[in-house]
Amino acid sequence: MERAIILAASAIGAGIAMIAGLGPGIGQGFAAGKACEAVGRQPEASSDITRTMLFGCAVAESTGIYSLVVALILLFVNPLVNML
C-alpha cells in the first residue's frame, strides 16, 4: 500500500516537474521572434543570426532539461521507494 502511494506520488511529481517546460518555451519563442526581426532587417547576416539564436536557445533550455532529468529520475529510478 505504501509502495503504491509512493509510486503514484512519483508519477504525479514527474508530471508537475515538467511544468517547468513552460519557461524555456516562452524564452525560446522570444529569441526566435527577435531573430526573425533581425533577419528581416539584415538578410545578409542570416547565418550569423541563426547560429547565435540556436546557441542562445540551447543555453536557455537548461532549466527545462533539469526538470526533464528530475522527471526521468522520478519515473524510471524511483529513489523514494527505497526509502521505505
Place this chain on the structure above:
Amino acid sequence: MEGPKIIFEIPIFGGIPVTETIVNSWIVIVFIAFLCKFLTWKMQKVPKGKQVLAEKLVLMINGLVEQTMGKDKMRFAPYIGALFVYSATCSLSSLVGLRPPTADLNTTLGWALVTFAMVQYNSIRSHGILGYLKGFLSPTPVMLPMNIVSEAVNPISMSFRHFGNIAAGTVITSLLYGALAAASTVILGWIPNTFISTIPILQLGLPALLSIYFDLFSSCLQAFIFCMLTMVFVANAID
C-alpha cells in the same frame, strides 16, 4: 525505456560491468577511424571526390574555431573537431538502431569534465596561480561562494543538456512506438487471424517524421552546442 544493458563483466576488481554504452562507443570509434582512413586515402594536390569532403570538414571546424576563439588559439581546433565528429556520430548511431552512447550521462559527463579541466588548466596557465585565485574574489570578496558555485555547476549543466536532449528523444520515440502499436491493434483487431491482427501497421513510416527532428537535427545541434560552449569557456579562461 530502460537503462543501458550490461553485456558482459570484466572479472577483475570484483567484476567491472561493460554496458551497451561502452560497446557502442567503441563501435563508433572504430567507424570514425576507418572513415578517417578512407577519406584521406591517397591524397592528391588537387582534391577530388572524397578528399573534398574531408577538406570541407576541416575547413569548417577551423573557421568555427577561428571565429569563436580568435586566431591565436588555433591549437584547440583538433580537439574541437574530434569532439564534434565523435559527439555527432554517437548521437546519429541511433539511426542504425544502436542505443546512442550520448543517451547515457556517463559519456557526456566525461566530456564535460574534460572541458572543465581544460578551463581550469588554461586559466592557471595564462593568469598564474595567484591571478587564478584572485579571479574568484572579483568583483568583491563577498561573491566568493557564488563564483565557486558558478564554476562548479558548468560541467553539470553541460552534461545534463546533451544527455537530456538525446535521452528525451529516445523516451519520446519509444512512447510513440508503444502508442502506435496499441492504435494498430484497435484498427486491425476485428480480423480473426491473430497473425494479421498483431501487425503494427501504423509503425510504418510515421516515426520517421519524428526521427528527422530527434535523430538528425537534435544530434547535430547538440554536438555543435557542446563544442561551442567548450570553445567559449576555454577562450574566456585564457583572456
